[in-house]
Amino acid sequence: MAVMTYIEALSRGMWEEMERDPSVFLIGEDIGAYGGAFKATKGFLERFGQERVIDATLSEAAIVGASVGAALLGMRPVAEMQFADFVTCGFNQMVVNAAKTHYRWHLPVPMVLRLPTGGYIHGGPYHSTSPEAWFFHVPGLKIVAPSTPRDAKGLMKAAIRDDNPVIVLEFKYLYRRIKGEVPEDDSVTPIGVGEIRREGDDLAVITYGSTVHFALEAAERLSQQEGIEATILDLRSLAPFDRDLVRHVVQRTGKALVVHEDHLTGGVGAEIAAWIAEEMFTSLDAPVRRIGAADVPVPFAPPLEEAVLPNAAGIHAAMLDLARY
């Protein structure tokens, strides 16, 4: 085990896969000589050379499109968007070409799209987007959302090895904020499998990414102050999400709160809440509740950003309400 930051773990995952498989290559803006906007690929150019660490033109459409083409020809591209916000320029390539090719021609598209995601970094409306709901809706794409260094590496490796186009949500807030133990071996985190981060019988919080940490903080406070014990389920993968584990925690507690950083309306949480209501109605002891960002662009001013995005205090209040229901 090595202790490393979230972003170091992501880098480590890419590095190991590039060492293991010569068909894996990186493409993105300023990822070579500069080492990437967040330095996730620092040192890669020196180790793997220009053929496998490609500084692309300033065009997300070109980066994603080239990745789709290379994947069709048997390569395993790992494409980086500098910020998830910019993926909209490559949106058509993702949702039309990457997502539907296997369905239409039986040709796999084993590419990875890395999306530095979300807020809490005072990045303002153009650098704080949570893009998952756009892609969650599209059949043919997988989405992973690691919340720990261990899973950052494990899911990166799993994504690169998967024959489907996989989107890796990298939570910028977590990049250098959290450290954790990461296995040094070749272990991967399987896609589509969630993990219970905390056990409790009173209610279940179903979440992923940055908000896993806020939920854990809120749960600890709730335990110490109120004696209320919450289960925290970290989904880790959104598409597909771990329905068995969601079912398990809802049936165990009878109360579910779905939390994500993304906007509430039409978010991933809406689908999960709807599915719970459909499938587990008779297991529910309270209405399914959701927490997400307010339906406004993420503001630049720190106090406003704080007000718009979910935080531990808000999650704590919602958990308390739900527990008392």
Place this chain on the structure above:
Amino acid sequence: MARIEVVMPQMGESIAEGTIVKWHKNIGEAVRKDEILLEISTDKVDSEIPSPAAGILVEIVAKEQATVAVQTVIAYLETDATSAAGQIASGQIHPGANADTTSSAAGAAMNADAPAPTAAPALAPQAPPADAPLPRGRFYSPLVLSIARTEQVSMEELEQIPGSGEGGRVTKKDILGYVNARKSGQVAPVASRGPEAVSSTAPGAAASRPPAGPASAKAPLVRGQGDQVIPMTNVQQKMAQHMVASIQTSPHVAAVHEVDMTVIVKHRSDHAAAFERSEGFKLTYTPYIIDAVVRAIKKYPLINASVEGTSIVRKSAINIGMAVASENGLIVPVIKHAEEKSLLGIARAVHDLAERTRARKLMPEDIQGGTFTISNYGVFGTVFGTPIINQPQIAILGTGAIVKRPVVINDAIAIRSIAYFTMSFDHRVVDGMLGGMFMDSIVKNLEGFDAGSEIK
């Protein structure tokens, strides 16, 4: 192999729900097709329901006293014996729906034509107000209901579990705590809603409550040796609820008028024999009274009305309810569109309804839609009473015994057949002037009856 659903039957077009009175079969018992499987009650009409198929009763979803919507599944039959055994082993009595009390019709306990004596509700002891109402409408989460089903916690028990959730809601913990307490013997399961079911309960849990009515008085239960506990029938329970509800809804005012029935008495006795020969049943005073009332309503149609919120709804049809005593309790069948019927037509309708009431062959529609009720307690010798309004109507006429009395006519004393009629009316919407004029109209219709007219 087939598992067959037994549903609450639709007993009439306007019937939305029914109450399970009695299951004639227990779980595990075989039943033939068309054999009586259960007895249900819709408002006041009890019906025996035949089994839809031959099979074994494997699951009762709606227990006795449960009120459920029509077409709701109330039980399951299994046509395959092996499969049935497995289903029975897995436990199956469901708590069922709320034993509910939604019916609205009520009447003063009076008797039109029935010979059987019955208690006159107008004179019945005033029902004390019900204990605090059962917590109906309390929300139970899907999980709490599914736990109740699995653990066979009845709705009655569920209603007694104190809720620790927001607004007193019963949470998962509450019901699981109750189930555990019950298993360890701290709580006795509630056997029935009967008045004797004052079982021990968990700390803080309310005792089992009988339905609203005389039996629910708060006075401590004192029983002497040999005292008999008689559970109220469904009809009796509903009657009790209706009486209390009516008194609480309408400020009752009674107006008493004296009626000279001499002309009517003579007309009836003149025609009695021929009438019975041609019609096959006895001619009574009731048709005369109904006819007089209908004509009075035509003159004062505001009596034929209901109160809905802040509106008065004047009914176009004149549907006269007549209180009939039956073994089963008080029932008020309704003569529909009495305004379209002749005296003979009314007489036939009265006879038909009275017969079918006693034979328990009334359809639910027969007791619905009344707009005005008449209670003829005079047949029991009652001279005058103060009947209770049959909600949602706004007036009820009670007719006392016809007795020969000396009266003054043109400054001479004469012997006449006199009766006292009482109308109880809802003083929210009927004032003394309207009530008095309406009653006077009935009196004039009877006293001015054409003695020479034929019954046709």
